[in-house]
Amino acid sequence: MIPAAFEYYRPKDMAGVLSILEEHGDDARVMAGGHSLIPMMKLRMADVGHLIDLQDVEGMSEIDISGNTIRIGAMVTQHDIIDHHALSAAAPILREAALQIADPQVRYMGTVGGNVANGDPGNDMPGLMQCLDATFHLTGPDGEHTVAARDFYEAAYMTAREDDQVLTAVSMPKPAGGHAYEKQKRKIGDYATAAAAALIVKDGFTCASASIAMTNLSDTPVYSEAAGAALVGTSVDDAAVGAAVAAMLGDIDPTEDNRGPIAFKKHVAGVILRRAIERAWSRA
Template sequence: MIPAGFEYHRPADIRSAISILQEHGDAARVIAGGHSLIPMMKLRMTDIGHLVDLQAIGELKGVEVGAEKVTLGAMTTQAELIGNAALGAKIPLLREAALQIADPQVRYVGTVGGNVANGDPGNDMPGLMQCLDATYTLVGPDGTRDVAARDFYEAAYFTARGDEEILTRITIPVPAMKGYAYEKQKRKIGDYATAAAAVLVGGGKASVAMTNLSDTPIWSEAAGAALAKGDVEGCVAAAMGAIAPSEDMRGPIAFKKHVAEVILRRAIAKAQERAK
């Protein structure tokens, strides 16, 4: 559990960070909270010659809560997200999910940007952001572009982000749907989900996403459409058709599928109750 040697960079602005990425190419990686990256480095499963720490970059911080949308700086920690009362009032689903991530110590350091950008199927925020129809802002050598969370994830640890791009901001439209729920089954505090479901519902609309049940988060348009019409069975069937869990120490595939359905139904029931 000792990483190989690396150079440590601590740029003060995004432009400098990108130029370090340009200079070192594949050998450089940005680090936010480090909860995914540092274990991989300690296990020597990833070889990083240049570590670019983003924590000194002020423009990556901050939460703006507007009437129509919310923007989160990528370096916003889970604890800051949880502690922001205005945000909690505007999008309570975010807070409900963040409180189910790991433990307080992890949440003081772990960031929203790191959680969504890494492409780890176990992370909670990617599915949540798909459910919320968030947009990620990526800044690279060629400028700034926006990618929908629903288009961002390609495979486990593979995303639409280019090697020289940095995910700087997350923009979330304030959902019109009043009912919300994030339900998660896990073995213990700090574990990834055995199955988790994010549900928004209300006013004839709905959105449904699931976590750690495939190599990417699963947002099912059909499931949302069915739930929008009040068709719970159709919603569940569509979501279950979209997941493809794999066996691990949490259990075999049949178990995960069963639990996924139970968790989704619980999330739907809770969200529908809150929508009333």
């Protein structure tokens, strides 16, 4: 559990980061909280010749809520999210999800940016961001680009971010309606066996809109447009929830691991989504 030798950088600004990235190409990696990257380096599964620590780069640790938009800097930790009252009021699903990530010690270090940028299918934030229809802000040699969270993930650890780009922030519209983040895990600190993020807007007695995303049930997070659509216009009764679950099951593609075989994961995904929908609907 000793990483191979690497060069360590701690630039003060983004220009410094970008110049190191430009110089070393894919031999360099940026690091936020380090909770995914450092274990991979220790296992010598990630070979990083040049490690750029973002801790001293300013301007990425803020949470801004203005009008209908929420912007969260990439270096904001999961603990910051849990601890931020205005954010919890504006988007309570963020706090509900963050409380289910790892354990307090990890949450003090683990960042939103690292969680979404790494592309680990086990991470909770990517699915959550897809549910919230968030936008990812990337800075590179050509300036700032934005990518929708729902378009960002290509495969495990493969994303739309280029090697010379840094993810600096996520932004999203202030969510309306009821919410739920439901996660089954084996123990504290574990990745999800199955997790579901649900946002449902109620109009009278029917569902006006619904957004559903699943975590750790494919090699990417799964935004299930069809599952949301199955609820819209219904009273979110048993049949509608059943249809949403069936639609979601068509979108996921779990693999067998120590958490269990595929049939189990599909079954649990259905149960978890059902619970998420029921809780979100009860809050809508």
